[in-house]
Each structure stands twice: as structure tokens, then as C-alpha cells.
Amino acid sequence: MAHRSIRQFTPEKLTDAEIHTLVDAAQHAATSTFSQQASIISVTDPAKLATLGDITGHHWLERAGHYFVFVADQYRNQQLAPQNATTTANLHSLDKLLAGIFDATIMTQTVVTAGESLGLGSTIMGSILNDVPRLIDLLDLPELTFPVLGLAIGHPAEQPEHKPRLPQDLMHFTNGYQTITPTDPSLVAYNQLIKVYYQQRTTNQREETFSHHIATELSRDPQQRAGILTGLQQQGWLQG
Numbered sequence: 001m002a003h004r005s006i007r008q009f010t011p012e013k014l015t016d017a018e019i020h021t022l023v024d025a026a027q028h029a030a031t032s033t034f035s036q037q038a039s040i041i042s043v044t045d046p047a048k049l050a051t052l053g054d055i056t057g058h059h060w061l062e063r064a065g066h067y068f069v070f071v072a073d074q075y076r077n078q079q080l081a082p083q084n085a086t087t088t089a090n091l092h093s094l095d096k097l098l099a100g101i102f103d104a105t106i107m108t109q110t111v112v113t114a115g116e117s118l119g120l121g122s123t124i125m126g127s128i129l130n131d132v133p134r135l136i137d138l139l140d141l142p143e144l145t146f147p148v149l150g151l152a153i154g155h156p157a158e159q160p161e162h163k164p165r166l167p168q169d170l171m172h173f174t175n176g177y178q179t180i181t182p183t184d185p186s187l188v189a190y191n192q193l194i195k196v197y198y199q200q201r202t203t204n205q206r207e208e209t210f211s212h213h214i215a216t217e218l219s220r221d222p223q224q225r226a227g228i229l230t231g232l233q234q235q236g237w238l239q240g
């Protein structure tokens, strides 16, 4: 419940022991069909970190204590499984792509939680997908792999306020889906809560309700990440 994303870090780098523990935690997460179809790339080369800063627009990641990229990975299983037409077709399927994305995503959150239990803070980065072809090239990713999320992690140098989440009646339903209308009293109250949060938080104050925030997000150009589909196809997925 104490989670918040951390974007400012002390200069202290993570130790090898801390990195080992975080990867160990990631490996203990559940994995679809026990296929262990995700890999983790630690990025330590300053030039590569600078490129990640360019891709994400988050140059502050270069000052994190460590940087991980979580990768959906069916390539390792392709290498170790006996090859035949069926296994090859299966590895290229949407099902196996999703399994890799599930495993990589669950690993990411596991590292976030494990890090927080050690007093570390982090920010998950979907913005590594702003330029998928460049990222694939940067990390030498072979076919049947795909970069899912980045994670900047380190010793926190800020204590941001907790961002209030939706009231549970707007997101936890019983026995079936319940549609929310814009005038739902719970939503109106939540919009007011978020407005006060943005007005009062210590950094980057602004006037914004949750509904307005969502409208802004939806107005972004979907072409901005057009490289995702190209990248998936380049890596051997969604070609049919």
C-alpha cells in the first residue's frame, strides 16, 4: 500500500548482491506453463543508458541505482527444445507471445515489490516502446524475444505523495461487469480527490481531474508507437 513510483535517486549504485536478490525474486514469480519465457537484461553501459534516455525521454534513468529491461523470451525455449514444425509454429503463436509478456510483466512487478521491501524505489517504463526497432538493435534482441518493460530502480531521493486510486466500487465488481456513468457519485467524488491531489502535491502541480487526465491520455497520437507492431513482426510474431 506504500507504493509510489520513484524518479529521483541518490548516487548510490545497487550492489551485486542486491541485483542478485532482485533477479532471484523475479525468478520465484509464477510462470505460465512453467516455461520460464522471460529474460532480464541489466543495462550498465553509460552509452546504452543514454540511448534509453533518448528513447524514453527520461534521461533521469541514467542516475538510477540500476536499470533492468524485462524481455518476453521464447528464443531460449526455441534453442533448447527439439525442433519440428509443430514446436516452431507454436513458439510463433499469439498464445506464446502473450505468455512471454505475462511472465515478463509479472517479473517486473515482483522486482518492484521486492525492491520496496529492501527500501529501494523504482519506476516501471513502458516508454521503452517509443522506438522498438532502435531498442531491439540496442539490446541485440534475437527473434522470438520482445522488450516489454524497463525498470529504473535505486535508493530514493524523493518521497512523492501517494496517488489515490479509484474507489473499489468503480473497479471491483461481483459476478459480472458493471458500467460506470460520468455522473456516478463515486466517480464525481474521485475526480474531486484527484483534483485536490494534483493541486496540493509538492511537484508538478496542475488543475486536473481523473476524467480529464484520461481524456488527455486518449488524445495522444496512436501512431507515436507504431513501431510496436513492426517490432513484433520483425521478431517473428503476428505475421499471419
Ligand SMILES: Cc1cc2nc3c(=O)[nH]c(=O)nc-3n(C[C@H](O)[C@H](O)[C@H](O)COP(=O)(O)O)c2cc1C
Pocket (backbone or CB within 6 Å): 003, 004, 005, 006, 056, 058, 123, 124, 125, 126, 127, 128, 149, 162, 163
Ligand atoms: C506498464 C507501466 C508503464 C509505465 N511507464 C512509465 C513511463 O514510461 N514513465 C514513467 O515516468 N512512469 C511510467 N509508469 C509509472 C506510472 O506513471 C505510475 O505507476 C502511475 O502514474 C501511478 O503512480 P504511482 O506508481 O506513483 O502510484 C508506468 C507504469 C506502468 C504500470
